[in-house]
Amino acid sequence: MLFAQIIFYLLAGVAVVSALLVITRRNPVHSAIYLIITLLSVALIYLQLQAEFLAAVQIILYIGGIMVLFLFVIMLVRLDEALRQEQFNRQWFVAGVAVVVLAVELIGVIYLGRDTALGPEAGPEALKALQPNTERIGEALFQTYMLPFEIASLLLLVAMVGAVLMARRRVE
Amino acid sequence: MTQLFDNFHPIVVSLIKITIVFLGLALVVAYVVYAERKILAHLQVRLGPMRVGPHGLLQPIADGLKLLLKEDIIPAGADRWVFWLAPVISVIAAFTAFALIPFGANFTITDVNAGLLFVIGISSLGIFGTILAGWSSNSHYPLLGALRSTAQLVSYEVALGFAIVAALLLAGTLSMKGIVYAQAEMGVWFIFLQPVAFFILFVAAIAETNRNPFDLPEAESELVAGFHTEYSGFRFALFFLAEYTAMVLVSSIAVTLFLGGWLRPFASVRALDFLNFAPVAVFVAAAGWCFWEALRLPAAREWRWQRLLLLVLGAGASGILVGLLIPGSAFPGAAAEDQPTFPVLEAVQGVFWFMTKVFVFLFGFIWFRGTFPRFRFDQLMDLGWRFMIPLGIVNVIFCGAGIVLSQRLGWNFIASLWLGTAATLLVAILLTRGRS
Numbered sequence: 001m002l003f004a005q006i007i008f009y010l011l012a013g014v015a016v017v018s019a020l021l022v023i024t025r026r027n028p029v030h031s032a033i034y035l036i037i038t039l040l041s042v043a044l045i046y047l048q049l050q051a052e053f054l055a056a057v058q059i060i061l062y063i064g065g066i067m068v069l070f071l072f073v074i075m076l077v078r079l080d081e082a083l084r085q086e087q088f089n090r091q092w093f094v095a096g097v098a099v100v101v102l103a104v105e106l107i108g109v110i111y112l113g114r115d116t117a118l119g120p121e122a123g124p125e126a127l128k129a130l131q132p133n134t135e136r137i138g139e140a141l142f143q144t145y146m147l148p149f150e151i152a153s154l155l156l157l158v159a160m161v162g163a164v165l166m167a168r169r170r171v172e
Numbered sequence: 173m174t175q176l177f178d179n180f181h182p183i184v185v186s187l188i189k190i191t192i193v194f195l196g197l198a199l200v201v202a203y204v205v206y207a208e209r210k211i212l213a214h215l216q217v218r219l220g221p222m223r224v225g226p227h228g229l230l231q232p233i234a235d236g237l238k239l240l241l242k243e244d245i246i247p248a249g250a251d252r253w254v255f256w257l258a259p260v261i262s263v264i265a266a267f268t269a270f271a272l273i274p275f276g277a278n279f280t281i282t283d284v285n286a287g288l289l290f291v292i293g294i295s296s297l298g299i300f301g302t303i304l305a306g307w308s309s310n311s312h313y314p315l316l317g318a319l320r321s322t323a324q325l326v327s328y329e330v331a332l333g334f335a336i337v338a339a340l341l342l343a344g345t346l347s348m349k350g351i352v353y354a355q356a357e358m359g360v361w362f363i364f365l366q367p368v369a370f371f372i373l374f375v376a377a378i379a380e381t382n383r384n385p386f387d388l389p390e391a392e393s394e395l396v397a398g399f400h401t402e403y404s405g406f407r408f409a410l411f412f413l414a415e416y417t418a419m420v421l422v423s424s425i426a427v428t429l430f431l432g433g434w435l436r437p438f439a440s441v442r443a444l445d446f447l448n449f450a451p452v453a454v455f456v457a458a459a460g461w462c463f464w465e466a467l468r469l470p471a472a473r474e475w476r477w478q479r480l481l482l483l484v485l486g487a488g489a490s491g492i493l494v495g496l497l498i499p500g501s502a503f504p505g506a507a508a509e510d511q512p513t514f515p516v517l518e519a520v521q522g523v524f525w526f527m528t529k530v531f532v533f534l535f536g537f538i539w540f541r542g543t544f545p546r547f548r549f550d551q552l553m554d555l556g557w558r559f560m561i562p563l564g565i566v567n568v569i570f571c572g573a574g575i576v577l578s579q580r581l582g583w584n585f586i587a588s589l590w591l592g593t594a595a596t597l598l599v600a601i602l603l604t605r606g607r608s
Contacts, residue, residue: 029254029307036300053346056289064296064329071303072322075315133285134346 008048015041028074036067053133189281193270200527201416202232208538215542226465226478229485239412242405247309250402254308259407262301262414266421269294273424274349276434276522287348288336288429295421298414299325302389302399305411309402317398320549321389324379327556332376334564338369338571339429342589352433359440361432365589368567368596370430372560374536377422379556381415383537385544386552423533424526431529434522451517451524455493462486496520559603567596 018037025031039062046055141149206221206228213220221228246255272287274280284290299322306318339362340346343354355361363370379386390398400411427433438444466482469475496517547555570592577588 027251029251029304033254033257033304052284052286053289056286056293059293060289060296064293064299065326068296068299068303068322068326071300071307072319072326075303075307075319 004048008045011041011045011048014038015045028077029071032067032071032074035070036063039063039067051133053137186281189279190271193275193281194267197267197270197417197420198413200420201413202236204416204420204534205235205412206232207534208541211535211538212542215539226469226482226485229481236409239409240406244405244407245402247311247402249310251308251310254304256407258301258305258308259403259410259414260301261304262298263410263417265294265296265298265301266414266417269421270424272348273421274352274428274433275526276520277349277352278519279523280349283347283349286346288340288346288351288425291348291421291425292333292336295418296325296329298418301411301414305403306399309399311402313396313401314399317389317395317401320395321382321399324382324386324389324552324556327553328376328379328560331372331556331560331564332380334561334568335369335373335376336429337568338366338564339373341568341571341575342366348428348433351428352435355432356435356439360586361430361435363430365586366430366567366571366593368563368593368600369571370426372564372567373426373430375560377426378537378540379552381418381422381537383419384541385546387546388549388552419534419537420530423530423537426533427526427529434526436521436525448517448521450528451520452493452496454524455489455496459486459489459493462489559600562603563596563600566599567592570595 015038018034018041021034022031022038025034039058043055043058043063046052046058209231210220210228221231224230224234246252269291271281272284272291274283302321303318306314306316306321309315339351342358342362342365343351345351345354378384382389389395390400395401400408403411432439436444436447438447462482463486466479466486469479469482497514498516499514571589574588574590574592575585577583577591578585
């Protein structure tokens with residue numbers, strides 16, 4: 001267990017430190033690189049929790065998809081101008097409220113889910129029940145939660161069509 | 173082989189396997205570069221490298237040394253940190269994905285439940301090397317090359333994904349080993365059930381590796397050398413290494429998905445069991461060729477080093493030959509009933525067939541480069557978005573329909589899949605007719 005704990009704290013530390021660097025770097029490309037590192041360490045934490053499918057999807061979608069598009073856009077921005085702009089806009093009050101709300105939510109989730117969550121004391125048998133990973137997620141998405149899943153995909157489709165429409169209008 | 177490893181700690185075994193795969197890959201990549209120069213030369217009726225070693229066999233070593241000793245230039249105004257990072261990302265992404273490739277039934281570094289997704293995910297990280305290299309060089313040509321490369325990759329990744337989904341529908345698993353076992357169980361490689369998906373995967377693989385005819389990111393006539401224009405010396409060598417490793421990687425994925433991985437051709441036909449001796453035949457041919465060439469060299473003094481090298485190579489091939497044919501009775505504990513006649517031959521069987529298929533693929537890549545002219549960028553995008561992606565979607569739908577037909581209505585499995593393929597081809601014809 002000790003080895004696993006060391007790995008976890010290492011990954012978590014890297015994730016938090018690079019997340020801080022994302023917002024403090026002045027150069028947006030450096031920020032993007034730190035964001036990639038954050039997402040990658042989160043993916044590795046998923047892997048450590050034996051959620052292989054989730055880890056792979058995190059890498060493909062967030063890192064291989066979204067971050068590539070981020071960088072694609074950043075490359076086209078004029079960096080000299082971006083460097084001269086103000087980095088923080090000093091909205092302490094709003095940020096403080098958001099932090100408090102988020103903290104309450106987080107504590108609430110942990111408190112309400114304390115019985116269903118698997119701790120390290122659960123042992124390998126409980127972890128075995130999560131395998132085979134891909135099949136379990138497939139069953140959950142396409143059988144148990146079929147309707148919410150389809151509603152979510154419809155919502156995304158609507159958003160996509162809307163985005164295309166907005167991009168078109170500007171050309172005309 | 174596996175019994176031998178059981179006495180070690182699992183981490184030690186993994187480290188040994190990783191070292192073997194890494195060194196083997198580096199060797200394969202070096203000689204793929206050599207093979208490319210040789211094959212291209214012969215396609216253009218030239219000789220190619222001939223001077224360094226017999227038939228230029230030591231050329232990769234000379235090239236590698238040259239690149240290592242060259243001056244390493246960082247352009248003024250470059251983002252040094254990112255400039256340093258970019259080639260490293262490319263190489264790491266290309267090599268790490270091999271951890272999940274099943275080279276043989278008894279030779280994989282690891283096999284996880286979501287294996288194929290991991291391979292795709294890790295290999296897609298390589299694009300960051302290209303983007304960051306293009307951006308950090310602080311120069312126009314690399315930036316344009318990187319932009320092109322990204323647009324191309326994002327476009328063709330979609331088509332690649334649909335081709336993979338078609339194979340997954342047949343296999344019913346994401347595990348790389350499981351996909352090969354599914355093909356062994358059905359007794360047919362998936363290329364014969366899903367030829368359209370294989371075609372899409374092959375074209376998308378060429379586009380993903382930025383190879384001719386889709387090598388627009390490095391089009392010499394327009395962009396000098398694309399994203400790595402400003403790189404020199406060892407850093408350039410790293411990009412070169414990553415590019416060819418990526419070629420081997422996509423070939424390995426295609427072989428695993430569609431060409432039966434480590435399975436022998438006609439693995440279920442007992443009458444063709446003599447094919448198991450193909451590795452022996454290859455080394456007999458290699459040894460014979462070396463000795464014959466050594467005899468054929470002119471007797472002059474200047475050829476003595478080449479002759480010596482050929483003789484050493486021939487002796488090496490003969491040594492491997494003898495090693496392959498060590499009988500099972502020579503091993504301790506040979507009394508076991510299930511001991512095969514030639515255990516060493518049995519152990520390398522899978523790896524041999526896997527690599528043979530990969531080399532066929534790589535030859536195809538090189539052949540394409542020698543044959544097709546480069547696309548224009550709008551043609552490339554048009555082909556990707558308006559032909560490959562619709563075709564991929566239609567193929568997945570018809571493939572699923574075929575599987576449902578055979579499961580629910582009891583139709584012949586292969587016939588219903590071929591019906592789906594025929595329908596897909598019909599759609600392909602309609603798609604091409606609509607294009608100018």
